[in-house]
Amino acid sequence: MPKAQSIHHVFPKASQYDPKWVRKHSMGENVLFNLESLTKSLKLEPGMRVLDLGCGKAISSIFLAKEFGVTVWAVDEAISASANYERILEEGCQDKVIPLEIDARSLPFAEEYFDAVIVVDSYTYFGTDEKYLPFIARFIKPGGHIAIVDVCFKEEIETLEQVPDFLQEDYQNYWYFIHTIAWWRKLWEKTGLVQIEIAAQLPETELVRQEYIRDYENAEEPDPFAKALQLDEQHFIAFFKLIGRRTKKSAYLQTYKTQPKN
Numbered sequence: 001m002p003k004a005q006s007i008h009h010v011f012p013k014a015s016q017y018d019p020k021w022v023r024k025h026s027m028g029e030n031v032l033f034n035l036e037s038l039t040k041s042l043k044l045e046p047g048m049r050v051l052d053l054g055c056g057k058a059i060s061s062i063f064l065a066k067e068f069g070v071t072v073w074a075v076d077e078a079i080s081a082s083a084n085y086e087r088i089l090e091e092g093c094q095d096k097v098i099p100l101e102i103d104a105r106s107l108p109f110a111e112e113y114f115d116a117v118i119v120v121d122s123y124t125y126f127g128t129d130e131k132y133l134p135f136i137a138r139f140i141k142p143g144g145h146i147a148i149v150d151v152c153f154k155e156e157i158e159t160l161e162q163v164p165d166f167l168q169e170d171y172q173n174y175w176y177f178i179h180t181i182a183w184w185r186k187l188w189e190k191t192g193l194v195q196i197e198i199a200a201q202l203p204e205t206e207l208v209r210q211e212y213i214r215d216y217e218n219a220e221e222p223d224p225f226a227k228a229l230q231l232d233e234q235h236f237i238a239f240f241k242l243i244g245r246r247t248k249k250s251a252y253l254q255t256y257k258t259q260p261k262n
């Protein structure tokens, strides 16, 4: 089967978007492939409120608004809300996507506001902190979802001796915060704040990997991630999705407040 047809078959929604536009606005793997894989396991309905956390250039938010009719708060701390708003306007999604330039660790939303929090290729930036799920869980309605898609390892690296040869050079810069699916499942399960609905490698991992390597083959700037994927003969690096359904348990946040002075 020719390659283009197979991509169309695997990602019927994402493959409708101009590949050059998607590559230009993806800040890692093809953001729409990752997102379509995630949304195959998540029920989204028109009118739902979705937080797209670490949205980068917000094309994931545009995709969610167009494909599912949800309203999306597109949050990123480093990409300007104005630049994202321009893209949102160009795609006619201004009534459905709200761009915000804020830190994922300091969100201004009401408790139980969102039906879903979606995080594409960004959760490892803040979510490895054990106290992040208790923080973000407050903004999700009971029965709502947190759904992430990201990079994982097939085996947990506990010590530097276990780092595979091809990752030795870059491990302490780019890879020390990458974990296995089992590690992520445990991190979330032990809080009781979510019930895990899916914790699995993306069935489309090979396609996502090949496309990413191909995208960067002729790139002017070398990409450490593409380099690692290319060197990874055993396919030690993979991609995973993790979806938790918010339970009714309230989130306890251990905070330290100074006593007011008399």
Ligand SMILES: C[S@@+](CC[C@H](N)C(=O)[O-])C[C@H]1O[C@@H](n2cnc3c(N)ncnc32)[C@H](O)[C@@H]1O
Pocket: 025, 026, 027, 028, 029, 030, 031, 053, 054, 055, 056, 057, 060, 075, 076, 077, 078, 079, 102, 103, 104, 105, 120, 121, 122, 125, 126
């Ligand atoms: C690898 S990029 C992925 C962006 C986009 N989701 C995509 O797949 O193209 C990670 C994004 O997370 C954002 N990010 C990292 N830490 C953040 C934080 N504390 N709060 C909000 N966004 C953050 C970065 O600014 C960046 O845009």
